[in-house]
Amino acid sequence: MTEQSSETSREQSGGKAAGDVLVLGATGKTGRRVVRRLRGAGRRARAASRSGETRFDWGDRATWPAALAGARAVYLVAPDDPAPVGDFVQEAVAAGVTRFVALSGRGLDRAVEEFGFGHGMAAAERAVRASGVEWTVIRPNNFDQNFDEDLWHAPLRAGRLALPIGDVPEPFVDVEDVAEVAAALLTEDGTRHAGQVYDLSGPRGLTFRAATETIARAAGRAIAYAELTPEEYRAELLAQGVPAEAADALNALFAAHRAGVTVGPADGVRRVLGREPAAFEAYAARAAAAGAWLP
Numbered sequence: 001m002t003e004q005s006s007e008t009s010r011e012q013s014g015g016k017a018a019g020d021v022l023v024l025g026a027t028g029k030t031g032r033r034v035v036r037r038l039r040g041a042g043r044r045a046r047a048a049s050r051s052g053e054t055r056f057d058w059g060d061r062a063t064w065p066a067a068l069a070g071a072r073a074v075y076l077v078a079p080d081d082p083a084p085v086g087d088f089v090q091e092a093v094a095a096g097v098t099r100f101v102a103l104s105g106r107g108l109d110r111a112v113e114e115f116g117f118g119h120g121m122a123a124a125e126r127a128v129r130a131s132g133v134e135w136t137v138i139r140p141n142n143f144d145q146n147f148d149e150d151l152w153h154a155p156l157r158a159g160r161l162a163l164p165i166g167d168v169p170e171p172f173v174d175v176e177d178v179a180e181v182a183a184a185l186l187t188e189d190g191t192r193h194a195g196q197v198y199d200l201s202g203p204r205g206l207t208f209r210a211a212t213e214t215i216a217r218a219a220g221r222a223i224a225y226a227e228l229t230p231e232e233y234r235a236e237l238l239a240q241g242v243p244a245e246a247a248d249a250l251n252a253l254f255a256a257h258r259a260g261v262t263v264g265p266a267d268g269v270r271r272v273l274g275r276e277p278a279a280f281e282a283y284a285a286r287a288a289a290a291g292a293w294l295p
């Protein structure tokens with residue numbers, strides 16, 4: 001048997017190397033790290049999104065069959081709109097998927113019921129629970145990387161982060177930890193994680209003011225934190241050109257944070273990986289060294 005056909009036969013015959021993993025949101029913060037980790041471990045990962053290597057669009061069902069063909073596990077990053085999620089999960093199972101890992105959010109039940117957001121993630125949780133195959137849900141806190149890859153990056157670079165959050169601590173989680181957990185859940189042999197919901201946080205809570213101070217120290221420059229009322233925050237977002245609907249969604253998110261929905265460290269990283277989660281300070285030092293917060 002040639003080296004190549006022996007590889008093919010090992011992939012087709014089951015065991016650790018068997019089956020592709022379809023990674024949704026594969027150009028995003030968690031998905032691209034999940035792809036990197038799976039491939040680094042010798043697994044075949046299909047990197048899917050509208051602009052990804054494999055084209056997948058929640059809004060274009062014609063893209064689903066090719067993305068699913070041959071996939072045995074799915075990393076499910078839900079769309080905001082819950083409508084297509086149930087059909088997708090059913091189609092995935094019909095195509096041969098036997099395991100889902102769904103990305104959700106810390107405190108999702110209260111977020112949906114009391115604060116009116118998270119409907120896409122809730123639909124994903126419901127759909128995988130009803131799928132009839134193995135599923136695991138991960139519910140992370142706010143990501144460390146929101147400070148250098150997302151919403152709070154531009155304000156920090158400009159020297160001022162202003163939010164309506166007060167002194168409520170948030171145990172920010174490093175997306176590297178989220179991705180390592182997700183990759184383990186997608187590929188580990190056995191069923192120890194089936195039917196589990198893991199809350200994923202960093203090791204301790206930090207106020208947004210303390211997080212900003214940590215980043216300023218790591219970046220070696222002055223960056224101010226300003227506390228706003230929700231009304232002031234909304235006005236600032238609108239002035240920055242953020243659409244009203246998105247500004248209201250962000251205000252709902254911070255209302256949930258102020259109410260303590262995501263407060264307090266969780267043990268999910270330790271339960272899955274058998275080690276403590278990474279500290280915010282380590283993330284800040286790494287991102288600062290890469291030049292994240294240069295003006």
Ligand SMILES: NC(=O)c1ccc[n+]([C@@H]2O[C@H](COP(=O)([O-])OP(=O)(O)OC[C@H]3O[C@@H](n4cnc5c(N)ncnc54)[C@H](OP(=O)(O)O)[C@@H]3O)[C@@H](O)[C@H]2O)c1
Pocket residue numbers: 024025026027028029030031048049050051052056057058059077078079103104105106121139140141142143146150
């Ligand atoms: N940020 C946080 O602190 C945090 C914490 C807990 C949970 N979450 C949840 O995490 C999820 C986001 O995950 P993330 O941060 O890893 O991703 P992300 O960085 O927000 O990127 C979004 C990903 O989704 C893809 N995407 C967007 N629209 C799509 C569509 N119509 N069809 C197919 N793919 C689409 C994007 O790629 P293309 O543009 O190429 O399609 C991209 O890969 C959200 O559900 C959020 O609620 C976030």
